[in-house]
Amino acid sequence: MRIQLELNGDRTRVDVEPRDILADTLREACGLTSVHLGCEHGSCGACTIEIDGQVARSCLILSIAAEGRPVRTLDGLAEDPVMQALKQSFHRKHALQCGFCTPGMLMIARDMIRRHDRLDEATVREGLAGHICRCTGYVGIVDAILDAHASLSDRHADSQADNQAGDRAGDRADHHHETRRAG
C-alpha cells in the first residue's frame, strides 16, 4: 500500500506493507541510512527519530502508523542549531568511536537539550538509559551533551541580553524546569 509521510519537511509517498516497521521504510524505501538498526526490539536506541516532535524508536513504529505525521531523522536536521552544536561537541569530546550508535545518540541528545533549561551529569546519564554505546564508555557522550547545552545556553543568554537586557539568572535559575516544545 502507498502512504504519505512528511519526511524531513517534504511530502513523500512510499510503498509499504502493513507489517513494515518505520525504520526499514526510512532505510530501504527512503534511503535514509542514518537510521541504524542495532536490536530491532526497542532496547538500543540506534534507530531513534523524531515523530510529531517527540523522539521515538523507529523500530517500534509501524510505517502505516506514521502516515501523515511529521517525521524527522538526523538527515533533516543539518541546519538545526542544536544539532550543529551537538555535532561540534561530539567531535571535540571524542563522543564516538565506531559511529554506529551516533545518529541515535544525537537525536536523544537534541531532545534532552530542548527539554531541559538546566542539565547536569546525572540528568544526562538518566536520559541516556536505553541508548547503548559499546565503544566509548559514555564519558565523551555525556560531556558532549553538557558541552553543547552550555554553549547553546551562552548563545541564548547573549541574544537575550542583546534583545532585552533581561535577567539572565532569573531566566534559567529554576531547578529541573522542563519545557516540552512539541513539534
Add this chain to the structure above:
Amino acid sequence: MAEQHTLEPDDHAPTTGWVGASVLRKEDARHLDGKGMFVADVIIPRTREIAFVRSNMAHATLIGVTKPEGHAHQVFTAADLGEIDHLTAGPEIAAFRNTVYPPLAEGRVRFAGQTVAMCVAGSRAEAEDLADQVGVDLDPLAVVIDAVDAMKPGAAKVYDSWQDGAFMTSAVKGGDVKAARGKAKFSVRRQFKMARQTCNSLEGRGVLAYYDRRLDELVVYMSTQGPHVMRMALAQCLKIPEHKLRVIAPDVGGGFGGKNRLTPEEIAVVALARQVDYPVRWIEDRREHILASAHAREHWYDITLHADAEGTFLGLEGEVYVDAGAYSLWPVGAFAEASMAARNLPGPYRIQDLEIRNFTVATNKAPLGPYRGVARPGACFVIERMVDELAHEMGIDPMDLRQRNIVTAAELPYTTVGEMVLDTGDYPASLRGAIELINSDAVRARQKQGEPDGRRIGLGFAFYTEQSGHGTAEWTRRKSRVVPGYESCVTRMMPDGTVLLLVGIQSHGQGMETTLAQIAAHELGLKPAQVQVRHGDTGISPFGFGTFASRSIVMAGGAVAKSSRQLADKLRAIGAKLLQCAPEDTTLADGQVMSGSGGVSFAEIGRAAHVRSELLPEDVDPVLEEFATYEPSVSGGAFSYATHAAVVAVDPDTGSVELLDYAVCEDCGTMINPLIVDGQVMGGVTQGIGTALFEEIPYDEQGQPLATTLAEYLLPCASELPRIRVKHLVTPSTFTEYGVKGVGEGGAIAPPGAIVNAISDAFKETGAFFNTTPCTPRRIVAALDAARDAHSSHEVGA
C-alpha cells in the same frame, strides 16, 4: 584528569610533532552526519535478502529438510551450495581434536541456533516467512551444557568418537609446585566461574556478495576486523582464485574480537553468490547475534594459592575449564582461551612454581571466539580475587599483599613462569597511583561511618598486564594457523604533495584513520588533514592481518612510520637536486623539503616525480610510493598494564550494586593520541563492567539459551555507570616505534576483579564469598544467605 588540549587535523603541527598530540578524529564527520557506510547501508541494485533456518534443538540428528512447495528454488541446504572445502580450524597441535563446522548443517546439529538452511526472497520479512515454512526433521540426542560435567566419565558427548569431552587437554607447568605446597603456611583454595557472553557489537555481522562481471571478481562486503585474512579463507574453502575475490570491510560498527573469525553464515552467503545471478545479503539481527555469533568467556576455575607466613606467594595450582561450544571457528577456534588463562594466572606476581591443568571442552552451545581481553579477564578475575581472599585470611590489607609480591621496576624485564617477558614499567607505582586516584582514605572513612540508607560500601582493586603488539615468536609459540607477525603500509604521495596511506589493518572505532595519519604527518612534515588513510579493502591495500590483539598501533603504526621514512628519503633526494644541495643537508617541514633558507614544496617534487622525470636525479626512479612491512624487533609482545579501582554501594537486602566510582592508573607506553587512548580505556572498562555485573547467556538443561534479546542480555548504559577516571603513567617500550604499546583490550580485563573485590570488601566480616560473574543481585543475596546459614549452623554446632 586534566582537560585535553585538542587539535584539529589541519591545525599547525605542535613543536614536538604530531606524535603525542590529541588530534580530533578525521572519521567523525561522516558519522556525525549519519553518512557512515556500514554493510547494511551499501546499496547494490537487485539485492535479495537471506534469512537462515536454524536448529531449535541443542543436539540432534538432522534427518531431513523439507522445502515449502513452490519455493524450492529459494531454499538452500548444504547439498545445494556446491563444493565447499571445510577449513581445518584450531591450532596446529596434534593433540587438538579438529572438527568439521559446515556452513549449513550436515547430518547433525550441535547447538540451538546452528544454521540448517538459507532462504532467499525480495525482503528480509519474506525470507523469514519462507524460513518459517521450512520443515526441519530432528531426532534429539543427549545434551552437554556444562564443561566440568562433560569431562566426567560417562558424560554425554558432542562428538561420539572422542575419548572424552575436550577439544584439548593440556597443562602449563613450571618450577616445583609440590615443594611450594610443602612450604606453605597458607593454602587458599577457591572456585570461580565467569559466565558466557557475546561481544554484542552494536552492528551485528553482515555480508553482501555479488559477482562483478566487468572485473570478473566476486565482491564481498563484510563486517569484519580483517578483510585480507577472510579473503584468504573464503578463497580456500570456496575454491575461488584469490585474485578474483575482493573483500571490503566498510565502516564496521564495532568488533571487539567477534568479527575476527570466519563464521558459517558468511561462508554460506558467499557460496550462494557464486551460483546465483543476483546480489545476496544477510544482515544479522540481535537475536541471531546472541544466539549464534562467536560466544566468549565461560571459564570455570579451581585454584589454590600457596603463601608463606609473611604472605609471600610460593605457588599456584589447579584447573581451568573453558566451555568452547560445539565447533572451532576458523582460524584457531577457542584453543588460546585455556592456555592463555593458565599462562596469565600468576599475573604480575613473583610466582615461579605453577601447575595449571586446562581443558577446552566441547558443549552444545555456539562456538567460542575471542572477546576483548581474551582469557585474561578470567585469569585476572581469579588471581586478583585470590589475592584478596588470602589477604582476608591473613588479616592484612590486600594492597599491602600486592606490594609485597608484585614485580618491581628493578626486576624488569621479568620472565613469567608462563614464559612471557614483562618488559618495561613500574607496577608498584601503578598500584600507588590507583590508591591515590580513588582516594582510598576517604572511601575507608565513609565505609567506617556507614551509610544512612543501610547500604554497604566496598573498595576493590585489580591489576593486570596486557600483552600487546606480539608477533611471530608469540603466535608460533601458540601454534597458530595464521601467524600475524607483521603489518604493511604503502605510503603514496600524489602529484600535488598530498598523501594516501594504504594499510592492511581495519579500523572499526579505534581511530586509526587519525592516528596513522598523525604518524605519517609526523614523519613527513605534513598535517594529518593532508594524509588520507585507506583500509579495510583487499582491492586497494597490501596484505595485512587486521585489528585485534591490541596490535594495530604497534604493527600498523610501525609500518606507516617505516614506509613514510623511506618516502622521506626519496623526497629529500629529489628536493636536494632541485635545491642544489646534498640530501643530508635537507629537512622536511610544512610540506616542503628545506635546506638553509630555501625550500621546495612537495607539490613541486610530486610534479617532478610523476610528470617531469627530466628533473629527477639520475639514480632516483619516478613516482612517490614506498611499501614496508613492520614487526617490532622483539616479537613476544610489549606489555601495557594498569591498576583498576572500584567503589561500590551494595544493598544487603536486594543485592543491588551501585558503582560509585571507578579509576584507572594505566601505562601503555608512548601515546600517539592521548584522547583516543582515553576512549579505548573507558570503552574497555565499560565492557569489563558488563562482564562483572550484567552480561550472561545462561542455558537451560535442554541446551536452550535463556537470553536472546537485550531484554535478557543486559548491556551497561550511561545510567548504570560512574564517570570513569584515567591517569596515565608513560614508560615507553624499548623495542617498538616511538615506544608505543597496545591499549585496545586492557580496559576490559580488570573490572571483574576490581568490582567483585569491592563487593567482597563491602561484606568482609560476613564471610560471604563472591565467585561468579556477573555478580548479580540474586547471586549477591545468595552468597550472603549462604554465609549466614554457615554461620548459624556453626553456632548451633558449637
